[in-house]
Amino acid sequence: MCSDRPPPPAPEPLTPLIDAHTHLDACGCADADDVAAVLDRAQAVGVQAVVTIADDLEAARWAAAAADWDDRVYAAVALHPTRAGALDDAARAEITELAARDRVVAIGETGMDLYWPGRLEGCADPATQAEAFAWHIDLAKRTGKPLMIHNRDADDAVLEVLAAEGAPERVIFHCFSSGPEMARRCVDQGWYLSLSGTVSFRNAHELREAAGLIPRELLLVETDAPFLTPHPFRGARNESYCLPYTVRALAELLNRPAEELARDSSANARRVYNLS
Incomplete structure (x- = not known):
């Protein structure tokens, strides 16, 4: 990600919105003042x-703490699939403890990533990822909290593990980036699909077609900050304040009022995460 571009200007306000997936620690937050x-x-x-997401054990500890610093922050905890090799007994015990906390509202991000193996040194192999994914699925069931899925180039693999283990009651595909076929399969199961700034990219043809298939009651929106900054600021550092850009781009694509998308996605986030 290029970080030398100036940050996007603040968009015109659009409310209510909930950022269903961000990484406050990766956005440079170190303490409660930064988060505020x-x-x-x-x-x-x-x-x-916002829901701030963990991708390793240190980030899980940090996210759970940050959710106690500010009542506008909630957390999700898990090991990212690329880091699944670190899911030893001690990590499982600690993630289980963190997941039980009231302001930890989801198990994630977990899932399958078939892009990075062979490209990223130390990346967990697919079999290790699948085993870790299955454990996180069970944790979601045990805690009664939604499962937040990372899926990169792994549609069939993700669905295979979900079918083998049995999906929990609530499932969220974060940063949904697949095409119409996968969208239909998820929607048929009643799973939530969360759209990020990628839906504003004009070359994301399959995703933009899939976006039109998401029922209003299953739509979430997110930044995945500091990544995936929406057009026309692609390559700049993303942050939760940029979310209205994504929602307005989606509204234009779907020919729906942005205010309506904001209301729907916010209500869905409160429901799926059981937010107060």
Whole structure:
């Protein structure tokens, strides 16, 4: 990700919005003051709450702590599939403890990533990823919290593990980036699909077609900040305050009012995460 571009300007406010998936630690937040500053910028443009996501054990500890620093922040904990090799007994015990906390509202991000094996040194192989994914599925069932899935180039693999283990009651595909066929299969199961800034990319043809298949009651929106900044700021550092750009791009694509998408996605986020 290029980080030398200036940050996007604040968009026109659009509310209510909930950022269903962000990484506050990767956005440069180190303490409660940093978190408050990010949430203040987001709240100024209509983003009322965020869910900050863990991808390793250190990030899981941090996310759970950050959710206690600011009542606009919630957390999800898991080991990212590329880091699944670190899911030893001690890690399982600690993630289980963190997942039981009230302000940890999801198990994620977990799933399958078939892009990075062979490209990223130390990346977990597919078999290790599948084993870790199955464990996180069970944890979601045991805690009664939604399962947040990372799926990169792994549609069939993700569905195979979900079928073998049995999906929990609530499933979220974060940063959904597949095409219409996968969207239909997810929608048929009643799974939530969360769209990020990639839906604003004009060359994301399959995703943009899939977006039109998501029922209003299964739609979430996210930043995945600091990544995937929406057009026309692609390559700049993303942050939760940028979410209205994505929602307005989606509204244009779907020919729906942005205010309606904001209301629907916010209500869906509160329901799936059981937010207060």
